[in-house]
Amino acid sequence: MGRGRHTVNLVAERRGTSDAPRLFIVCAHLDSLNSAGDSNARAPGANDNASGCASLVAMAHMLLNQRLLHDVRFILFGGEEQGRLGSKHYVDGLGREDRERISGVVNLDMVANLKTSRPSVIFEGDDVSQGVMDALVRAAATYTSLQTYVSLCSTSSDHASFIRERLPAVGAFEGQGDVSEDQRHRESDTPERLDFLLHREITVSVLVWLAEQVLGLEGRSVPGRIGRTTP
Template sequence: MQSWPSILVKMKFLQSIGLAATAAALVSAVPTAQDASAKIARDLPLVESNKLRRVLLRSELLKKAAHLEGLAYATPNRNRLIGTPGHQATIDWIKSIIGGFSDYYTIYEQKFTLSLGVSANLTNNAVPMEVFAVGLAPAGDVTGPLVYVPNLGCTTADFAKVTPGSIVLVGRGNCKSGIKDALASTAGAVGMLVYNNVEGSLEGYGLQLIATKEGSYVPAGGISMAEGKALQARVEAGETVVAHLSTTTEDTDTYNVIAETIAGDHDNVIFMSGHSDSVAAGPGINDNGSGTISLLEVATQLTKFSVKNAVRFAWWAAEEEGLLGADYYVSQASQSELDKIRLMLDFDMMASPNYAYQVYDGDGSAYGESGPPGSAEAEHEFERYFAQEAGLNFTTIEFDGRSDYGPFLAAGVATGGIACGAEGIKTVEEAAMFGGKAGVAYDVCYHSACDNASNVNVGAWIQMTKAIAHMTATFARSFDLLPPKTVQAKAKRMAMAKAMSDKATGKLDW
């Protein structure tokens, strides 16, 4: 993939193995693992959906939610943001649970180092303003006249009025801020101020892209929507506003945690994942402690069964900064290793209080954006499960790459997933289908301090966890529901990946 500036990102494996080796190579290299695989197949019953779902308990979900909240609240900032003790404690906790099954899983970590914002100072015409350093942008001390960039700064044309030596002012939204920053740099700007598109600060915000083809990065600061719009009005009125921005950054190590069944066919993998980090505002128990915990519970209970196809679980780091953990994983995997992933399913926000059961539109029938072959079949099986197995209503949501399945989607891997809803507003029709309140967000605590252990709908959460278990069991037994692995199928997947590659970097900024 891209060649990344060493000033921004320095990445390496914690272990001396490359990801291209994968758990399959690890297994084949260790005779004791072969023995363990044979023992699992001999001693344990083959996994079945109904039996795996039956052993999942609400009490375990709630107990783990309280513990995860405690990990966040034990730290000064009361969150699980990348680079903080709260997130490191989360990683250690995941490892402590999954590490108890070392006779069932091959477990490893993928270490990478990110440059995160530490501090920032900003003045306009010598008047101080609140500002936060934007992660992945370089540190710096720059001064220049503010130039407002229209249309949210997602295309080169938006920067036509930028003058060399200026600092651009641009709104958040429509595309990742890394694109805005790179376009500003290419246009000659020395810095960027991005203002929020909702109430609240941009503490902990990042450029969301490690690097872009649009250019290199300049120092960046994040300000509130109110401050940004006030500056915009002054600049558009013809006032000369000179900004002085200084930022500092710090490299921090973080980890993806990955576990793969010792047993099963490692040339045919079902991949289940979710992200382990929160935003700066709070402990992130729904987003995405819920997905983290659901996966832990399914992985734990799966150890009571044998599998025919290998099952891989991943807990990604740095999703909130722009899917960085998943993106790095994909960038380090060879094409032959990606080809072994028959289906990648991602789970983000499984317990929204004003929930809807949402299935990603893998066949494109609702929103027009379909995934590689296998994505439609994943959608259909989720829908069949909700309607026939669980007797529940469901709705379809856009397949927009907004969570960690995005990099896999862009690489031509069949993907899918479910969610309970984020900041979107519940419709009257959805309230009739799922209960709850129409005209209110699915999660009113989305990216807020109140996203704690009380911000979960445990009834929805256990149903979503059972849906995860169903898909795990179904594809651990057989991939008969998916298109066969053929040269033609691969060619179709890669053609779709090529068509999507330019679009992948421009997905919605969150």
């Protein structure tokens, strides 16, 4: 995206029934980049970041017929690869009321490339998002077979735009390793290189967290309430 070009954020919201609804956000970036070729080179972006977008759509679908207690926003950001432009713009435009209501943000970015021998997930946040990270780790441990890692070094991707403003955001990524060659920002980032079991497990982790929050289900069986968890 060069000078004078435009990008968009796509925002969808479901309202809860609470008199004092908290606000939860699930987001992913919609743009993709090929940093190896010229500006016309193909950038399929299957893992980075169609995988995160697909997780988000699956979660929105799972909550479709549920009566929500709290508000949820699903956001697909533009311009992430040029320096988180979409999320910075969005956070800059948040009003005081929304800022005070935001109780958790999870950003999915690259969640389907199996790079470790055992499927794993990294939750990346900051002290302001420790509670969200803890809940995500609990959800993954209870409902998936993923190995979980946490990181307090949140320098990359759109959750950093929220953390910069002291909003409780966490990034979810596939575990990092050297089992497969990294296809990020290359023409070879294509669907056949994705691991759909890993993708489903990371999606389930975030979906369980989201359902616990917006349905007010703390301590009750989440999959029993929302049904099948296969995206």
